[in-house]
Amino acid sequence: MAEINLDWPNIGFAYRETPVRFVSDFVDGKWDEGRFSTDSNVTINESAGVLQYAQTCFEGLKAYRTEKGDIVCFRPDLNAARMAESCKRLCMPVFPVDRFIKAVVETVKRNADYVPPYGSGATLYVRPYMFATSPVLGVKPAVNYQFRIFVSPVGPYFKGGAKPVSIMVSDFDRAAPHGTGHVKAGLNYAMSLFAIEHAHELGFNENMYLDAATRTYVEETGGANFIFVTKDGKIVTPKSGTILPSITRRSLIYVAQNILKMDAEERPIPFEEVKTFAEAGLCGTAAVISPVGRVTYEGGVINFPSGMEKMGPVLQKLYDTLTGIQMGRIEGPEGWIVKVC
Numbered sequence: 001m002a003e004i005n006l007d008w009p010n011i012g013f014a015y016r017e018t019p020v021r022f023v024s025d026f027v028d029g030k031w032d033e034g035r036f037s038t039d040s041n042v043t044i045n046e047s048a049g050v051l052q053y054a055q056t057c058f059e060g061l062k063a064y065r066t067e068k069g070d071i072v073c074f075r076p077d078l079n080a081a082r083m084a085e086s087c088k089r090l091c092m093p094v095f096p097v098d099r100f101i102k103a104v105v106e107t108v109k110r111n112a113d114y115v116p117p118y119g120s121g122a123t124l125y126v127r128p129y130m131f132a133t134s135p136v137l138g139v140k141p142a143v144n145y146q147f148r149i150f151v152s153p154v155g156p157y158f159k160g161g162a163k164p165v166s167i168m169v170s171d172f173d174r175a176a177p178h179g180t181g182h183v184k185a186g187l188n189y190a191m192s193l194f195a196i197e198h199a200h201e202l203g204f205n206e207n208m209y210l211d212a213a214t215r216t217y218v219e220e221t222g223g224a225n226f227i228f229v230t231k232d233g234k235i236v237t238p239k240s241g242t243i244l245p246s247i248t249r250r251s252l253i254y255v256a257q258n259i260l261k262m263d264a265e266e267r268p269i270p271f272e273e274v275k276t277f278a279e280a281g282l283c284g285t286a287a288v289i290s291p292v293g294r295v296t297y298e299g300g301v302i303n304f305p306s307g308m309e310k311m312g313p314v315l316q317k318l319y320d321t322l323t324g325i326q327m328g329r330i331e332g333p334e335g336w337i338v339k340v341c
């Protein structure tokens with residue numbers, strides 16, 4: 001059991017400082033051996049690449065307390081691989097996959113008291129990230145970088161937990177057609193904040209982005225992918241080169257096809273088709289699966305009656321299976337669960 005006693009069901013999704021973080025520096029063309037630090041502040045040069053040209057990217061995964069009391073992580077190898085892709089796209093050095101996984105495990109272990117208890121509804125969010133530390137003025141990649149991992153206990157991403165989320169479709173685009181939409185980086189988030197704030201002001205929880213090139217296909221929200229269920233019970237999720245390849249979404253498709261023996265496909269989804277779906281949800285590490293109750297767009301409103309009070313039955317089955325694997329109630333596919341301690 002966790003020694004730290006917080007009001008777990010009500011902690012919300014917010015930064016909460018924990019004792020230990022991992023820090024490694026890229027200097028002279030290589031990563032140092034790394035260290036664990038109790039200092040939560042970062043001191044960098046005023047002209048550091050991250051401050052001037054936004055050379056930074058991040059990852060997000062969770063550590064879970066299982067039914068048996070173990071602490072585990074979910075598929076950290078995929079976060080390591082995705083971060084490597086983000087780094088390459090932003091001209092940053094890759095932090096090796098094996099070292100990434102080891103550093104995640106060690107950082108979680110050193111903050112084990114902050115992993116919320118099984119069944120509390122809270123989990124430990126793990127945030128690996130990298131940024132350019134050395135000064136730049138001309139537009140070019142920096143020379144030195146820092147890779148860090150901190151952890152923070154979190155509750156559900158959306159207030160009210162499994163309550164339906166209402167979404168608006170605005171004129172804002174999340175990413176340029178051939179830009180960095182597939183990269184998990186602050187630059188995309190910075191560009192999405194205005195749309196999210198706009199949606200909040202109008203009383204919606206989130207904004208649905210359409211593809212910037214034609215504005216006809218469903219993309220994603222600021223921080224989660226979409227997953228839909230057709231009237232005949234098939235799972236569908238958008239395929240696009242300009243959305244973030246969600247590990248949750250990929251895992252859900254695998255679970256649907258291989259464990260629940262359901263039909264599941266990834267394909268372009270015209271916005272026109274959304275009104276024909278039986279269920280809609282947002283998926284991601286933070287959102288897990290959050291049901292969408294309503295989508296409001298210029299031409300009208302789409303309601304998902306199945307998800308107005310809670311999650312629809314098909315998404316609920318997917319949710320129960322995925323979280324069952326993460327919390328150790330269900331045996332997952334090989335390699336999905338990495339034991340911390």
Ligand SMILES: *Cc1c(COP(=O)(O)O)cnc(C)c1O
Pocket residue numbers: 060184185220221222223224225244245246247248249283284285286
């Ligand atoms: C992190 C993220 C997601 C969710 O990905 P997961 O790997 O499932 O956590 C979706 N969209 C964006 C833009 C993201 O940054």
